[in-house]
Amino acid sequence: MANLAVDLKEKSTSKTKINLQVSKAFKIWISALTIAFLIGGYFIVERFITGLAATNLSSITPWGAWIAFYIFFVGLSAGSFLLSTLIYVFGMEEYERVGKAALFTAIVCMIVALTFVLMDLGRPERMLNAIIYWNVTSPLAWEVHFYLVYIGLLAVELYIAMREDLVRAAKTNTMKGFVAKLITFKNATINAATKKRDHMWMKILGTIGIPLAILGVHGGTGTIFAVVKARPAWHTALFPIIFVVSAMVSGTALLLAMYIIKKKVQKQPIDQGMVVSLAKLMVGFLIIDLGLQFYEYLIGWYGLETEHLDTLATMMASEKAWSFWIVQMFLGAVIPITIVFWKKTSQNVNALLAAAVLIVIGIIGVRFNIVLPPLVVPVFHELPWGNYAPTIKEWMVSVGVVAMGLLIYSFGELLLPIEETSDEVSHNGK
Amino acid sequence: MGLFSNEKKVDYDKIVDKMVPDARKEMDESQYDTELGLNMARDARKVISGKLKIEDFHKVYSSSLTKEFGNYYASADGPDIRKGDGPKWAMVIDLKKCVGCDTCTVSCKAENRTPPGISYNVVMESLEGEFPNIKAVNLPRPCMQCDKPACAQVCPTRATYKMENGIVAIDNDRCIGCRYCIVACPYGARSFDFGDSYEQEMQGANDVTSPEYGVERGNREKGKTPIGTVRKCSFCFHRLQRGEEPACVETCIGDARFFGDISDPNSVVSKLAASPRAFRLKEELGTHPNVIYLR
Incomplete structure (x- = not known):
């Protein structure tokens, strides 16, 4: 796989004389990802052979790291999609540069999320049962359907967003042009009528996508947890809303980080105004998220219900409380908010990049703290307490799945016109 | 085994028939309608063997049962067919x-x-x-x-x-x-x-x-x-x-x-x-x- 980019290059140059420019940094990046994917792949295969015995899960704590990563990536996906709708539906053109990247990120994150679910199933070969024997009272079954519809909608929307670039690229003799020829019609053209049509469809699909992403995909994922009356810490109506808001936080942060990193690696100019404004948006979402969480914990604590108090204690005052105080609160909230509001750092692209990365890491902490504490506390006080920490195998499988997602993204960006070049911004997606 | 045995075949059904009391005689002795009882017994067997639907059975006998038993016949407003008649x-x-x-x-x-x-x-x-x-x-x-x-x-x-x-x-x-x-x-x-x-x-x-x-x-x-x-x-x-x-x-x-x-x-x-x-x-x-x- 490490040689794939090179192979492709050789093959294409020898046969169709398509020149593919792959930078050195890209080669190193792909090689590193491939190594990570192969190492993770070994553990993925092992997990399929040994079953869930490879994990530290138990019947007391039946969900663990993989479910936390699953909701993390669903959040990233819904967040980046909603950001793209700000551009294509609400006409916030200042974020235009990340529009297509946002859509493609949303697709890749969904693929990664569903792969994590697949890893987590005790009987992965039966996954289609959730569609064949759909139980209409099960939020999880609804989610599976929503995810598939959502991925389809994202793919169509991305295609329309890229269409003009594809048509333009199809005339060139690059690798992108070769791919573009494969996925466009021969007589595809760009004129005023198609521009209008594409723009209309972007708006329609984006508008359908908003309720789908908010209510279906992410609110729905929160509902999976919120309907569980056996776990008081999840069983609140605020829960799905917190899910959506934290999705917006992580999605914005991820896109911001990716934009800055990519531009830095490619040594291209960074649109500082957009970065600053996107960072403000990100922190705005974060503050709303913190406010909602505050009420969630306050009301849970005030209720004095033993199980709820135990859950809060597990999260905030147990030996694993570092993931709440240090990862979720300090790294994921205090530092980024300080960076964005402090005069000395608020205009500094590097500092804002750090803030975005920290928020993404912080949201991973949020996801673990959502899934695990209510499952550590047993449903009866007399039953044994859960004691879960992911095994090295679980971590390696996670590394493999994430590497897979990054590989898909990298190759997608190599082969599709996802990046916005500066001259296109002015006339696209108005 | 049967090929070499000289024993006469016993018709167990007949033995059972001899043991079972005569339905007509029993019903005549009771205070209720003999024909109705016999017909119901016959049709009940049909219901059991699946030849007759229980709903039809009730339809046929509902009026005569009401006449015969009056208030004692509880399901006057149609058959009471609970789903899962078995134990809970x-x-x-x-x-x-x-x-x-x-x-x-x-x-x-x-x-x-x-x-x-x-x-x-x-x-x-x-x-x-x-x-x-x-x-x-x-x-x-x-x-x-x-x-x-x-x-x-x-x-x-x-x-x-x-x-x-x-x-x-x-x-x-x-x-x-x-x-x-x-x-x-x-x-x-x-x-x-x-x-x-x-x-x-x-x-x-x-x-x-x-x-x-x-x-x-x-x-x-x-x-x-x-x-x-x-x-x-x-x-x-x-x-x-x-x-x-x-x-x-x-x-x-x-x-x-x-x-x-x-x-x-x-x-x-x-x-x-x-x-x-x-x-x-x-x-x-x-x-x-x-x-x-x-x-």
């Missing part, structure tokens, strides 16, 4: 009788041959009060077989569902092992089969599995159902099919467990369930368990 199983556990010996747990493990880490039944022990005014409370916990099961509500594949006899069943051949039901069960009554085995401690531990839900699965093998799926107490459904009580009820040394048909108002469980001592676990969650405790 329930269990009563008398906490005053439970000594906390864990025999139920052990016999359950033996009967259902559950692997390490899975116990369909546990006894939750706790101490209440301050020394010396202290009391031990033993709370045995099988599956509650709820009427409104949270597990069946959330199962994405309908692999777990409520049977007509009141038991919440798991179709281990459909279960995808997502463990949502384990998360959703307020009683912690469900376990995931990670594939562990007692083979290390006991030779031949994998040779036999319990015929849960009446399904014979042979030996326990890596990757074979029910490994990778969710398991729980089924009120020993396979024993009920043979007319036996669940293993925990049968082996309870203090006779603290009662088992029976809660839809029959005269059954022991129905009477005990009406006791002022009766309560259910986590009633406030609206799951309506079919395991009733006596405090």
Whole structure:
């Protein structure tokens, strides 16, 4: 796989004389990802052979790291999609540069999320049962359907967003042009009528996508947890809303980080105004998220219900409380908010990049703290307490799945016109 | 064998006919209509053999029955066909009788041959009060077989569902092992089969599995159902099919467990369930368990 980019290059140059420019940094990046994917792949295969015995899960704590990563990536996906709708539906053109990247990120994150679910199933070969024997009272079954519809909608929307670039690229003799020829019609053209049509469809699909992403995909994922009356810490109506808001936080942060990193690696100019404004948006979402969480914990604590108090204690005052105080609160909230509001750092692209990365890491902490504490506390006080920490195998499988997602993204960006070049911004997606 | 035997063939049907009293004579002696009785008996046999629908049977006889029995004939407004006319199983556990010996747990493990880490039944022990005014409370916990099961509500594949006899069943051949039901069960009554085995401690531990839900699965093998799926107490459904009580009820040394048909108002469980001592676990969650405790 490490040689794939090179192979492709050789093959294409020898046969169709398509020149593919792959930078050195890209080669190193792909090689590193491939190594990570192969190492993770070994553990993925092992997990399929040994079953869930490879994990530290138990019947007391039946969900663990993989479910936390699953909701993390669903959040990233819904967040980046909603950001793209700000551009294509609400006409916030200042974020235009990340529009297509946002859509493609949303697709890749969904693929990664569903792969994590697949890893987590005790009987992965039966996954289609959730569609064949759909139980209409099960939020999880609804989610599976929503995810598939959502991925389809994202793919169509991305295609329309890229269409003009594809048509333009199809005339060139690059690798992108070769791919573009494969996925466009021969007589595809760009004129005023198609521009209008594409723009209309972007708006329609984006508008359908908003309720789908908010209510279906992410609110729905929160509902999976919120309907569980056996776990008081999840069983609140605020829960799905917190899910959506934290999705917006992580999605914005991820896109911001990716934009800055990519531009830095490619040594291209960074649109500082957009970065600053996107960072403000990100922190705005974060503050709303913190406010909602505050009420969630306050009301849970005030209720004095033993199980709820135990859950809060597990999260905030147990030996694993570092993931709440240090990862979720300090790294994921205090530092980024300080960076964005402090005069000395608020205009500094590097500092804002750090803030975005920290928020993404912080949201991973949020996801673990959502899934695990209510499952550590047993449903009866007399039953044994859960004691879960992911095994090295679980971590390696996670590394493999994430590497897979990054590989898909990298190759997608190599082969599709996802990046916005500066001259296109002015006339696209108005 | 029959080829070489000289014995005359015995017509057992005739013997039975001789033993059974003459229906016409019996009916003539009673105060009720002879013809009606005989016709009903004839058609009832048709209903049993499936030649006649029970609805039609009721339609035919409804008016004459009303004439004959008047107010005693209860179902004047049509046949009362309940779905699942059979028993609805329930269990009563008398906490005053439970000594906390864990025999139920052990016999359950033996009967259902559950692997390490899975116990369909546990006894939750706790101490209440301050020394010396202290009391031990033993709370045995099988599956509650709820009427409104949270597990069946959330199962994405309908692999777990409520049977007509009141038991919440798991179709281990459909279960995808997502463990949502384990998360959703307020009683912690469900376990995931990670594939562990007692083979290390006991030779031949994998040779036999319990015929849960009446399904014979042979030996326990890596990757074979029910490994990778969710398991729980089924009120020993396979024993009920043979007319036996669940293993925990049968082996309870203090006779603290009662088992029976809660839809029959005269059954022991129905009477005990009406006791002022009766309560259910986590009633406030609206799951309506079919395991009733006596405090």
